[in-house]
Amino acid sequence: MECYSISILLIPIILIFILRYLLKNSPKTKLPPGPKPWPIIGNIHLLGSKPHRSVADLSKTYGPLMTLRLGSITTIVISSPDVAKEMFLKHDIDFASRQVPDSAWAVDHAKFSMAWLPVCPKWREIRKISAIQLFTNQRLDASQGLRKEKVNELVEFVKDCCEKGLAVNIGKAAFTTALNLLSNTFFSMNLSAYDSSGSQEFKDLAWHIMEEIGRPNVSDFFPLVKALDLQGVRRRVSTSFRKMLKVFDKIIDERLRHHIGSKDDVLDTLLSLVKQNELTLDDVRHMLIALFVAGTDTTSNTIEWALTELLRHPEKMAKAQAEMEQLLGKGQSRSIQESDISKLPYIQAIVKETMRLHPAGPFLLPHKATTNVELCGYWVPKNAQVWVNVWFIGRDPNVWLDSESFTPERFLESEIDVKGQDFELMPFGTGRRICPGMPLAYRMLHLMLATFLHSFNWKLDHGLNPEDVDIEEKFGITLAKCPKWRHLRKISAIQLFTNQRLVASQGLRKKKVDELVKFAKGCCEKGLAIDIGKAAFTTSLNLLSNTFFSIDLFTDFKDLVWHMMEEGARPNVSDFSPLLRPLDLQGARKGLVDIFAKY
Numbered sequence: 001m002e003c004y005s006i007s008i009l010l011i012p013i014i015l016i017f018i019l020r021y022l023l024k025n026s027p028k029t030k031l032p033p034g035p036k037p038w039p040i041i042g043n044i045h046l047l048g049s050k051p052h053r054s055v056a057d058l059s060k061t062y063g064p065l066m067t068l069r070l071g072s073i074t075t076i077v078i079s080s081p082d083v084a085k086e087m088f089l090k091h092d093i094d095f096a097s098r099q100v101p102d103s104a105w106a107v108d109h110a111k112f113s114m115a116w117l118p119v120c121p122k123w124r125e126i127r128k129i130s131a132i133q134l135f136t137n138q139r140l141d142a143s144q145g146l147r148k149e150k151v152n153e154l155v156e157f158v159k160d161c162c163e164k165g166l167a168v169n170i171g172k173a174a175f176t177t178a179l180n181l182l183s184n185t186f187f188s189m190n191l192s193a194y195d196s197s198g199s200q201e202f203k204d205l206a207w208h209i210m211e212e213i214g215r216p217n218v219s220d221f222f223p224l225v226k227a228l229d230l231q232g233v234r235r236r237v238s239t240s241f242r243k244m245l246k247v248f249d250k251i252i253d254e255r256l257r258h259h260i261g262s263k264d265d266v267l268d269t270l271l272s273l274v275k276q277n278e279l280t281l282d283d284v285r286h287m288l289i290a291l292f293v294a295g296t297d298t299t300s301n302t303i304e305w306a307l308t309e310l311l312r313h314p315e316k317m318a319k320a321q322a323e324m325e326q327l328l329g330k331g332q333s334r335s336i337q338e339s340d341i342s343k344l345p346y347i348q349a350i351v352k353e354t355m356r357l358h359p360a361g362p363f364l365l366p367h368k369a370t371t372n373v374e375l376c377g378y379w380v381p382k383n384a385q386v387w388v389n390v391w392f393i394g395r396d397p398n399v400w401l402d403s404e405s406f407t408p409e410r411f412l413e414s415e416i417d418v419k420g421q422d423f424e425l426m427p428f429g430t431g432r433r434i435c436p437g438m439p440l441a442y443r444m445l446h447l448m449l450a451t452f453l454h455s456f457n458w459k460l461d462h463g464l465n466p467e468d469v470d471i472e473e474k475f476g477i478t479l480a481k482c483p484k485w486r487h488l489r490k491i492s493a494i495q496l497f498t499n500q501r502l503v504a505s506q507g508l509r510k511k512k513v514d515e516l517v518k519f520a521k522g523c524c525e526k527g528l529a530i531d532i533g534k535a536a537f538t539t540s541l542n543l544l545s546n547t548f549f550s551i552d553l554f555t556d557f558k559d560l561v562w563h564m565m566e567e568g569a570r571p572n573v574s575d576f577s578p579l580l581r582p583l584d585l586q587g588a589r590k591g592l593v594d595i596f597a598k599y
């Protein structure tokens with residue numbers, strides 16, 4: 001009897017397993033292959049600090065259509081032009097919505113922003129306004145004089161640096177120019193001057209927002225804990241958004257006080273649409289955030305990458321300069337106009353090649369499936385997040401000859417372009433969500449790069465060889481160069497610890513050692529024991545502080561440093577389980593923050 005009831009219980013369980021197996025492996029419900037997920041975290045641990053590279057490596061094992069479990073989020077990764085083509089040509093509408101990162105909900109931005117709204121009447125309306133009012137050829141032609149003026153200012157700024165013998169921070173100069181090109185196109189005014197801290201502040205805001213939105217966030221992997229904002233990302237992005245809104249509110253208020261229509265620029269157009277009740281003021285404020293955040297860093301990073309690659313390949317830089325000279329003449333010749341771009345095929349090829357190797361958004365912005373979709377024989381479930389790895393597609397050796405090398409020449413005889421028709425090269429995306437700012441970005445990139453190349457001879461600092469030029473990357477929503485570590489090392493090597501500098505400060509160190517001798521002698525005469533550890537530490541502290549600041553440091557500094565070393569070396573739960581990091585369970589981070597504050 002007992003045996004009978006056990007069989008009755010087992011039969012449905014076995015049936016459920018068989019049914020699940022069949023469903024899982026049927027072409028209609030079979031997920032694309034992927035690495036086996038761990039309990040709870042899934043595959044998060046495989047992402048690393050450069051997810052576009054880690055995911056590209058995984059796709060070499062699992063194929064160009066791959067599933068990752070990121071916490072509780074199913075993520076589909078597309079890594080080949082063929083799969084991208086099927087996605088965007090056959091199913092564009094099914095994938096045209098966004099997986100919105102939690103941070104984009106700060107100050108309700110995602111509710112209004114063109115970049116994060118799902119496909120809905122509001123998003124369509126805003127995209128339509130962008131296409132037919134903001135980024136038309138006619139409007140861009142009308143504002144090209146203002147952009148030209150900004151680029152001339154850039155030239156003056158760089159010239160000034162050259163005359164003073166100062167090195168130019170290309171990233172910063174390019175960002176400031178991109179910012180001013182945008183603000184002049186939109187508001188007919190600058191947001192900052194080159195020499196003020198304004199541009200740095202705005203750059204920090206824009207960069208901070210991109211970085212935070214692109215940062216792996218517990219809230220995005222585990223929506224159930226979203227409300228807690230464990231890593232504080234939403235809170236920090238809110239602060240940055242508010243600061244940006246404050247800047248825009250001031251400009252809008254001023255324009256409303258004078259009469260709308262006085263400038264006939266983008267802001268005038270947007271405010272007249274508010275007057276006609278086609279947009280709300282909040283739509284306009286958040287649209288400006290979206291345009292500035294999406295438009296500045298992407299543009300300046302691309303310029304920085306282009307110049308970095310050209311510095312690594314001086315013969316290509318010379319070729320580009322020769323093309324410019326042929327069109328514009330040598331020396332005090334006329335400067336470049338946007339209308340010249342079409343006559344500069346090599347410069348265009350450099351821009352394409354830069355965007356192939358260094359697309360500003362390596363995964364585009366995250367797309368989302370709004371329905372169950374059958375894609376290339378696999379099943380993509382509704383609500384899955386979709387990443388298109390354009391970074392890998394641009395370097396796929398099956399698609400590109402000598403795929404890792406910087407060879408603009410490959411585009412001279414090719415019809416392939418970045419404008420969304422060619423699935424092997426999609427730095428601006430394609431389909432419904434293609435970058436609306438592309439026409440403006442295209443003009444700005446060529447104008448800035450051509451001006452940089454025509455106006456100056458670029459060479460490497462301090463005998464650096466082309467192969468030493470830094471091409472490390474930093475991942476956020478946009479891919480940026482990460483020169484910080486190398487830059488700091490370089491400063492240490494060539495400015496802080498040179499023989500010349502150390503010889504100059506040796507007198508101060510000698511004095512400190514004499515003091516130690518005097519102190520030790522004093523102790524001996526008084527018959528006192530010497531705490532060698534303490535005396536040696538105080539002396540090394542004073543040797544350092546005199547080398548760095550030419551002064552002694554206060555005495556409780558020693559305790560602070562000890563404490564810091566101890567806290568830093570102690571085994572910490574946060575280092576073994578990064579997901580618990582935001583909780584700082586042992587309080588080690590807080591301890592160090594307190595010490596740093598005291599310093």
Ligand code: HEM
Nearest residue numbers: 115294295298299360361364365427428429433435437441
């Ligand atoms: C080098 C320059 C630029 C690059 C590489 C770039 C690239 C991109 C990419 C890859 C996307 C996402 C496409 C997708 O998810 O399928 C995007 C979206 C967007 N871009 Fe750009 N962009 C650039 C410049 C600009 C500029 C100058 C603006 C405006 C001033 C702009 C505004 C936007 C906006 C608003 C979106 C969101 C569109 C939507 O979701 O409907 N971008 N861009």
